[in-house]
Amino acid sequence: METANKIREFNNLINGKIQPAALGETLDSVNPADGREWARIPLSTVEDVKEAISAARKAFGKWASVSAMERAAFLRQIGDCLLSHAEELAMLETNDSGWVIRETSYGLIPVLRSIWYDAAQSASIASRGETIPLSPQTFGYTLREPLGIVVGILPWNSPLFTFTIKAAYALAAGNAVIIKPSEFASVSCLRYGEILNEILPAGILNVVSGDGLIGEALVSHPDVNRVSLTGSGNTAKAIVRSTAQAPKPLTFELGGKSPNIVFADADLKKAAEGVTINGIYTGNAGQLCVGGSRILIQQSVFEEMISLMTEVVKKNTVLGDPMDPLTTMGPIANEAQYNKVRSFIELGKQEGGEIIFGGRSGGGTILPNEPQFANGYWIEPTLIRVGHNSLRICQEEIFGPVATVMTFETEEEALAIANDTSFGLGAGVWTSNLDRAHRMIRKLESGNVWVNTYRHVGPELPFGGVKDSGFGTDSILENTREKTCVIQLG
Structure with a gap:
């Protein structure tokens, strides 16, 4: 267990670089088991958000043009490399959130690997469409395209799991991704970003920590094309208000009283x-x-x-x-x-x-x-x-x-x-x-x-809610848009 005299510093991942917040400010991370500070994370600003969005926008074009087979190869590499970082990630998740090591070690890490492999398998689905004969002279078909920049807003109770769900399928579909972890549990996500950065092209995955101010700046930005939230109903309402002037697909996995x-x-x-x-x-x-x-x-x-x-x-x-x-x-x-x-x-x-x-x-x-x-x-x-x-x-x-x-x-x-x-x-x-x-x-x-x-x-199964528990799922198809094409023959 980390002690008070071993404060660790973690930084954002933006455009392939591990860096502090633009203004150099930080937030304390407290180990919930003993109430002691054990790490520091960046308190990012709107400037950091703009830099991450710019990096994602520039990286998106190249990533979207990469074939599904090539994207799948990147995702399988991530699944393969998780084993070498399993112990470290499990310990960080436990220190950060209090989730016991027997579950983060023996349950969480295998699930993360499974999701990356599943996303790799699903990558080819992201571009598939349908053929629809309209008449002897008219040929119709559909195809699917990546959305662009996908923002994932994470909760503090299962940060690595929700990070993976949101990033893996968005990347498999050809999107660029920006992850905003909870200020109460960012450490494991920041380190996870460093690990994934060793495999993915620069800018295609960015991780920016901070409070709700940068969350609002992210979701409201006109260059962001989809927002996926796992969190509270109040946060969902704030996102709806923030995106009213720049509408975009929203996926909300919210609370429950099951x-x-x-x-x-x-x-x-x-x-x-x-x-x-x-x-x-x-x-x-x-x-x-x-x-x-x-x-x-x-x-x-x-x-x-x-x-x-x-x-x-x-x-x-x-x-x-x-x-x-x-x-x-x-x-x-x-x-x-x-x-x-x-x-x-x-x-x-x-x-x-x-x-x-x-x-x-x-x-x-x-x-x-x-x-x-x-x-x-x-x-x-x-x-x-x-x-x-x-x-x-x-x-x-x-x-x-x-x-x-x-x-x-x-x-x-x-x-x-x-x-x-x-x-x-x-x-x-x-x-x-x-x-x-x-x-x-x-x-x-x-x-x-x-x-x-x-x-x-x-x-293997979709996971979503109804009523105040949200709508939509984090899946391959949710990270694409469908385009209809019609060709007149002769």
């Missing part, structure tokens, strides 16, 4: 693990857009499920040094979010919720035998029983290891509760009844529905 529904005929032991450890009490402390934060249990098995869930959490949750492979859940990623999650736990009590387990916070309280974490942003897995879905803790995204639980009697009631939210990103259904599973899939207002599993995602 239901995880357990029917009496389910495999309850499997469901207990699925709705707790897999659903919400994860290695990055429930900071998941798709976290199953509303657990709904059929009344007849409620007490049994609560007992099983409590046992699963007690047996499988190990809080401690995120760099220890035995640790299963880390801290909240930053102080602001830590305070927000704590306030929601208190709100849950005020709204009449009953804390079934958890509720405590602070490294000194949760980890009394590890004083080095006394000032860290720790919150233990928390489950709050509620009587009604209208409470704020049931309607607003908490984004931490906090879930509510309530009962239902019938399938219709479960659906009504599940859909009673402004969000629609994910939903889980636990049942042995295949007919019911299909009915629930069709009626749940969600971009993703999992049956007898949860959070099963990958590059």
